[in-house]
Amino acid sequence: MKPMKILDISVPISPTLPVWPGDSAIVLEQFRAIAKGNASTDSRLACSVHSGTHVDAPAHFIENGATVEQLALDVLVGRATVVERLNDDIITPEILEAETLPAETKRLLFKTKNSALWSDPDHQFNPDFVALNAESASWMVDNGIKLVGIDYLSIQMFKDTEPLTHRILLEAGIIILEGLSLQAVNPGEYQLICLPLKLAGSEGAPARAILIEQ
Numbered sequence: 001m002k003p004m005k006i007l008d009i010s011v012p013i014s015p016t017l018p019v020w021p022g023d024s025a026i027v028l029e030q031f032r033a034i035a036k037g038n039a040s041t042d043s044r045l046a047c048s049v050h051s052g053t054h055v056d057a058p059a060h061f062i063e064n065g066a067t068v069e070q071l072a073l074d075v076l077v078g079r080a081t082v083v084e085r086l087n088d089d090i091i092t093p094e095i096l097e098a099e100t101l102p103a104e105t106k107r108l109l110f111k112t113k114n115s116a117l118w119s120d121p122d123h124q125f126n127p128d129f130v131a132l133n134a135e136s137a138s139w140m141v142d143n144g145i146k147l148v149g150i151d152y153l154s155i156q157m158f159k160d161t162e163p164l165t166h167r168i169l170l171e172a173g174i175i176i177l178e179g180l181s182l183q184a185v186n187p188g189e190y191q192l193i194c195l196p197l198k199l200a201g202s203e204g205a206p207a208r209a210i211l212i213e214q
């Protein structure tokens with residue numbers, strides 16, 4: 001049996017990680033420290049639940065929608081297809097039709113030029129990230145997709161005035177995974193394990209997401 005290869009597709013949460021405009025910066029600080037003479041080191045975390053690699057639940061854009069602790073674990077874990085589109089600015093249905101996806105694909109993760117942004121040490125929030133248009137969101141619904149992931153902080157374009165892409169996906173119960181880092185990942189089939197923090201009543205949660213090579 002060949003050794004299992006695990007790819008970490010989560011970004012490190014730290015105060016220097018770019019956040020969505022208007023969100024408070026990430027606070028991760030020690031309030032007790034062995035180096036300061038305390039018996040233990042203890043830290044405090046304060047951040048938007050949409051920080052770094054995270055999951056959006058329906059309640060993010062739908063009143064009384066499901067919250068993150070209610071999301072089905074059997075959707076968050078399972079076979080996923082990584083689609084690589086490094087030269088596109090928008091993921092459109094034409095692109096999706098041109099891809100030959102494996103039959104029964106339920107989880108789609110998009111590797112775009114966004115992924116390179118995470119490795120820039122001076123990375124500031126970039127509003128020109130690649131995302132899905134509303135027509136692609138409808139394509140996901142029509143094609144039985146249950147989870148869709150993107151390698152930046154939103155599944156929809158920054159310039160969108162209406163949150164149509166989010167609404168179409170979330171109304172259909174499709175789980176949205178945002179803030180992935182896919183630069184080291186080749187397109188293809190993997191086993192996805194994505195475990196958002198079990199935040200009661202929250203419309204989203206940071207997640208550790210990994211891919212296991214099959």
Ligand SMILES: [Zn+2]
Binds near residue numbers: 054153154204
């Ligand atoms: Zn989000």
